[in-house]
Amino acid sequence: MTEIIASLREAEKKFFFKQVLTDINLTVNRGEIVGLIGPEESGKTTCLRCLIGMEDLTGGEAHVLNKKMPKLSVLNRIGYMSQETALYETLTAYENMVFFGKLKNLKGRNLKDEIDKKLRLVELQDAGHKAVSKFSNSMKRRLSLAITLLGEPPFIVLDEPTAGIDPKSRIWVWNQLRTFADAGTGIIVATQMMSEAEQCDTAALLMDGKIFAQGKPKKLMDEFNASTIEEVFINKEAVI
């Protein structure tokens, strides 16, 4: 049985006269990783922000956890990680997690347990009381992910989670995402690294604000007669 966690229906977004998104149809099911794949400026971030209701759609609808977005109360059940690591550099990892945990309405014993659990998950349990400014890039990413996961959100939205980190950490991130999906979380990941599309259950290929192909990565490669997703884009650009 598949359960829909989030969806965009005929979504359209204009900034003044600039058409940023055109006719986007997208569904994230329970236990599924959806990849939103496209080059820079293709509208990935806007698409994610519209989905979680940070941005208004100019046409169509966004739904998350059976609620029409934008809706403030749903935000605490979404784990959103933006492109920036978004951490307070002078504070320790632990203090960062306390702050954002409190904003997510976690309190007392519950908050403390959640933080310990998530720090262990991202293998930062020994660096909890170190200032973030002393962290490496991939440590910052992992901490950022840990904050995103506070409160066990049933829907996770990640904007370029693997940008600027080493290959080993990248593989680690994708393994973690697969574990969450297996536990029933719905995940959507925006990335410009085409090679990562093959890790997703469904890939949506975005260009100039339009999804030109969507489906299982294997199927897409067959359809465009390519051996990697990179080639799909190159073939597509050649057609245009």
Place this chain on the structure above:
Amino acid sequence: MNGIKAIIERLYKSMLKNVKIPVLMILVPLAVLTLMYLVFDVNNNTSIRLGVPDTTNTTFIEGMPDNVEVITYELAPVLETLLDADDLDAFVTIADKSLNITYKNEDPSKTPAVQRAVEKGVQAIENERLERVISALPEEAVLSEMEIETSYLYGHSESTFFEKMFPILTGLLIFFFALLFTSIMLFRERTAGTAERILSTSVRRSGIILGYLTGFGLFMTLQTAIIVLYSIYLLDMNVTGSLAFVFVINILLALSAAAAGIFVSMLANTEFQLMIIILLITVPQIFLSGLIPFVHIGDWFNGIGYGFPLRYAGEALTEVIIKGNGWPYIWNELLALMLFITGFTVLAILKMKKYRRT
């Protein structure tokens, strides 16, 4: 309202971790105030060097005020070289019916002081002549001497320009630093992405803004208290009215600056733009808040001052510090300041819609 508390806690943790910035926020205004005090208060009695020929009437020389140093010359010198070489402010020659003054006039603001000094010398000579005439008259013809008694409505005979400036100057410093501090702190949160992360939780926009406003407000209260107490106890400032009013006015002013800072941080796209906006808000207030006497400013231009919070704070502070007035004289200014705070807060909450729709 959970969020408000968390935001305030986080703000103070960050400030304590990077304590250099809050400490500077307090020390720099104190340094500026001290500097202004030294420039405007102590330098009130400018010393004057006056050159005269040695044949000059000694009454003239004795009649000079204390701040004048008289240097006598035997021969009539070449004035152009002498004024510069001996660093004189003026050279005076007195003939029977005329008096010749050559001013150096390098610093025109000094010339009137020289003029007053010379007038005093001339008066001394005239007094002497008069006394000679009077002593020749029979006693009953002499009028008794008139005595002048002076009293002041505000201040005292030793009041300086600094005392007039002081209330508005503290206000200006408090406003400027509050605006600078809040807008840069929040701008950084935007560029670091932490602002977006806060917005991706269910905390209300009004909660976020109020959290920051209260957090900054508490710090501004401390800063204001230190600045005011420093001026009173170390710079010898005289507060005629109630000290409590001085605190209330300055804290309201600081809050209006903090609210403006939060709003303004969302208007700028780069740090440079932010600096320009801050200057755009601060610089006109220097001219329009009463710091510079209004007689020098055109009426229509003067009216623009009422668009800025510092004008109201300056007027209220003058009422309290110099005139010793209370509530009936300042309530409308306090109301204006509160309107500024509410106005900027509402604008900030609305502007934040750009970053999150709900």
